[in-house]
Amino acid sequence: MNVGATATQGLIGVAPRRVSDYPRTNRVSYNQEQICLLEAFYPNNKAYNFQATIEIEGALELSVLEQAISAVIARHEMLRTTIELGTEGFVAKINAPYAFEVAHIDLRDTTPEAVEAAFEGILKARLETTFDVSRPPLFTITAVQMAEANWRLIQVEHHVIHDGWSLGRLWSEIEAAYNAILANVQLELHDIPAQYQQFVAWQRDQIEGDYGKAALAFWHGYLDGSDFEVSLRAERPEGSNLAGLNIDTYLDAAFYKSLSAAARKCAVSEYVLMFSVFSRLVGDLTGSQDFCVGTAVSARSEQDIDPMIGMVVNTVPVRVLLEAGATETLRSVQKSFFKAIRYHDVPLSLLVRTLNIRQKKGSNPIFQHCFSFHDSTVPKLRFGEAAGVIHERQNRTSKFDVNVVVTPPSKIRKVAECRISWQFSETLFDANQARTFAEAFCALLSDWINEIACPAQPVISQEPQVAHL
Incomplete structure (x- = not known):
């Protein structure tokens, strides 16, 4: 369904504007706004976090992983965007690319009988992470080395920079960047036609225009009489x-x-x-x-x-x-x-x-x-071997x-x-x-x-x- 074309379909000779045609705005998306409003109700909560573990069997170069993540952060402005509350509402700030650091915890000296319990303790602590959306970074990765060739990564991030589809994209690009750096070859990834702040400008233009008026009229009729x-x-x-x-x-x-x-x-x-x-x-x-x-x-x-x-x-x-x-x-x-x-x-x-x-x-x-x-597609990953x-x-x-x-x-x-x-x-x-x-x-x-x-x-x-x- 091409929502972007909806508002201009009836205008002969007028082509709908693509998301990439819009300049960046410092406003936040409606999706982010809802989360930020709920954050005001529940400060310092972790309900709007996403978390995952990545089990890795084989040798892992942490310095290469950090470089790979840093390269992906440089590509996607959303991964380095923070949100502040201004006088006229929430404001997005795109921060400069930075060198991402992966926290490293070594459990190789832990006995086999105790290593799983030790990891569960680390995981439980990391899942208690809370974020201030006005301060970067809004995601963390901890690498727990269980054995010489056995790792578990713990990823925690705030939902204002993430949705379920993004998970597969994020790790596919980290994988590609890691292998390119490891092989000392040029990283080749698809172009990104539009960054998130362009999407925000496009979204608000659609919703605040004729399409949004028609959509809201539908929702008012659709929901009328339902028990809320x-x-x-x-x-x-x-x-x-x-x-x-x-x-x-x-x-x-x-x-x-x-x-x-x-x-x-x-x-x-x-x-x-x-x-x-x-x-x-x-x-x-x-x-x-x-x-x-x-x-x-x-x-x-x-x-x-x-x-x-x-x-x-x-x-x-x-x-x-x-x-x-x-x-x-x-x-x-x-x-x-x-x-x-x-x-x-x-x-x-x-x-x-x-x-x-x-x-x-x-x-x-x-x-x-x-x-x-x-x-959403979640890829199987290869980091070298x-x-x-x-x-x-x-x-x-x-x-x-x-x-x-x-x-x-x-x-x-x-x-x-x-x-x-x-x-x-x-x-x-x-x-x-x-x-x-x-x-x-x-x-x-x-x-x-x-x-x-x-x-x-x-x-x-x-x-x-x-x-x-």
Whole structure:
């Protein structure tokens, strides 16, 4: 969907402006603005961090890795941008390229029996990292040397410079730069047509113009009459600190195959099927039949911003009107999702303002529950002769009452099972309640598959476990 062309399609002889045609602005994107506003509610929190570990088998040259990361930072202005609050709002500052430093922790003298516990202690400490978005750098990497040819990198960064798609791009470029430096050859990477501050200028021009007016008119009509306050707890405690209980559940290959067959039979995607089951569970537990569930959607609608690292993902409300049966609800959710996706690039913060919804601490506006698929490509890495594998981590936070991120099986990543990452607000759930909810989702998903009359009997591969980070 080419959103950039929408505002000028009807003007004969007027070509839409590309993102690369715009000069840089010092304003922030709507996506970043929403995060910064929430940061004001919850200062020094880690809920808007991203974290991952990269396991590397083989020799790793730390000095070469630092040079490679520095080269990527020089290419992408977003990786060296900070944000300050000015008299007229948030202001972005592009800082000069700098030499990135990788912290090094050596565990080679630790006994084999104690090395894993030592690493878990280091990881737990690093996951407590908080950032001040006005001070660089906004991401860190720690290299833990487990053995002579065994490393684990810990990456922590703030979401104002990152989205899920950016992870693969970042490490693909670090890999290319590392190998070029190691081989003493010229680094050859694709051009970046537009930097992030050009995207910001383009985004605000679109949203503040005719396209934005039409989009907001749609959203006002689409959301009118929906319940904006749906709580799984009869009494919502005052306030919240975004602390969360994190659970991972897994659906094995046989289960997911049955799920896919049921989705095909109803002419919907696996995402719509799982989203609908989650919505049904929320509706059954709250008694609401007309409410919104959030979902994260990539807003990279323009070719110019495809190679760019930055925060471009948007969280949009999908209005759910529950029907009597599984098939009827699937049709209703899919129809609603297709409507919402048409204007998926309208920022949530703008919807909240134009709908005059008062934001209050402890409750997300418009929707309190979020369900997303995360299927961006995550590359297998090669650093010279060493091989690297990226693992995304959770950090015991939750931005919503319940936030679910599904990572489906992938032939590219050679992963046959489906991972469901759950984040529950610690204000609203204890460990038993969180586990019960996750188990209820898996059971209801199985029931729906059987109701759709898929012949195979799915089996959950393992009990949900609370993640100890």
